[in-house]
Amino acid sequence: MGGVHPPISRTPEPPYTAVIFTSTRTPDDHGYARTSARVDQLARDQQGYLGHDSAHEGALGITVSYWVVHGAAAAWKQVAEHLLAQQRGRSTWYADYTVRVATVERDYRRPATTR
């Protein structure tokens, strides 16, 4: 999730699902970067995935992923390799985190573009 940033995610007309993941990291990597890249790739291959944006500043990280419906996000949560990463997250990588599942009802973008 580091390095050069792609443009911010484009999403279809609302409604769609947003999963807001806010975390603070523990010190040191402990295999985080490698797993994070792998989990990113897995998410992209997941049915109903629309995109995600992620920024890290100091210990704080915010990742928002977008899904066609809540069920697609829930299915992703249960993918085996992702479950392992979540377990590792709880035990090792994150000091603190919050996951929020939301329905996006309106959005607007500048510069205005066709979707």
Add this chain to the structure above:
Amino acid sequence: MGGVHPPISRTPEPPYTAVIFTSTRTPDDHGYARTSARVDQLARDQQGYLGHDSAHEGALGITVSYWVVHGAAAAWKQVAEHLLAQQRGRSTWYADYTVRVATVERDYRRPATTR
């Protein structure tokens, strides 16, 4: 929004409103840091404000603010000084941005805490 990070936002039981602001910045500050700090303080004083989290990585920024209802977020959008900042944002600070207004329906936190 830079410097030492406070802990991630605590919010009440869902439902509540999330405004997800994703942006890419233009180069150079152009008064952004000063205005950003001022606008942060104004938001905190706004009725219905619950908290916000913000992370910037390279040109990409993600700020998620939380509000008791959509109306509180809409009222904040119309506050005069904030309107000026939005105008400046469109003309100068942001290369690209997306605002998403969402209803948070579920959340969970680790370590588990009382709200």
